[in-house]
Amino acid sequence: MKQLDQHRLDELASAARQSPRLRMNANLHDALDEPVQRLAIAMQPDTIIRPHRHQQTWELLLPLRGRFVVLHFAEDGRVVDRVVLGEDSQVQETPAGCYHAVLSLDDGGVIFEVKHGPYRPFVPEDFAPGYRDDNPARDARLNAWYATAQIGDRLWS
Numbered sequence: 001m002k003q004l005d006q007h008r009l010d011e012l013a014s015a016a017r018q019s020p021r022l023r024m025n026a027n028l029h030d031a032l033d034e035p036v037q038r039l040a041i042a043m044q045p046d047t048i049i050r051p052h053r054h055q056q057t058w059e060l061l062l063p064l065r066g067r068f069v070v071l072h073f074a075e076d077g078r079v080v081d082r083v084v085l086g087e088d089s090q091v092q093e094t095p096a097g098c099y100h101a102v103l104s105l106d107d108g109g110v111i112f113e114v115k116h117g118p119y120r121p122f123v124p125e126d127f128a129p130g131y132r133d134d135n136p137a138r139d140a141r142l143n144a145w146y147a148t149a150q151i152g153d154r155l156w157s
Contacts, residue, residue: 002028004040004112009065013108016042023047032119040064040112043104048139051077051101051128051155057116059094061085061102066109069146073099077128077156079149085111099128103146130156 004026015024022044029038043049051073061070063086070092072081077099083089084105094100102111124132131138145155 004028004064009040009042009110010108012040012042012110013065016044016047017107021047029117032117034117037113037115037117037119040110042108042110043068043102044107044109045104046143047104048142049102050131050139050142051099052122052126052131053097053099053128054094054115055097055126056120058096059100060114061092061094062090062112064110064112066104066106066111068109068111069103069105069149070094071101071103071146071149073101073128073155075099077154079151079153079155082149082151101142101146103143105147128156 008026012024012026016022023041025039025041027037027039029036051071061068067084067086070081070083070085071079072094074080083092085092104111149155
């Protein structure tokens with residue numbers, strides 16, 4: 001049996017604070033080739049999640065601790081949906097192929113993710129135009145933009 005108790009969430013949040021990427025995951029699936037990927041992801045507010053999409057699968061997100069802004073984008077970079085998980089909603093499903101981004105609003109936040117496997121590392125084409133490479137100067141501005149973005153705002157064109 002597998003479970004994520006408060007002690008494990010505390011450990012995960014602590015590991016995220018120490019990680020250079022400011023996030024850490026705990027997989028409930030045993031292998032990366034399993035057909036369903038299930039994981040808890042501790043995310044600090046300063047972690048960077050570039051706008052991306054999963055061509056092969058939908059993605060289901062549930063907040064376990066804290067609040068998370070989830071933005072969905074049209075192909076032209078317009079925000080078409082905005083929700084704050086843990087506040088406005090408790091579950092958000094992103095369709096396959098839809099650009100999206102996530103921002104942790106709270107220290108020690110942990111989100112649970114479910115999607116089809118097997119695990120597939122990101123390739124540049126999974127990221128939105130203009131966000132296909134690491135660019136610390138550009139990426140540092142993303143979280144501030146995510147925090148205030150509203151439906152109709154445009155991130156790229």
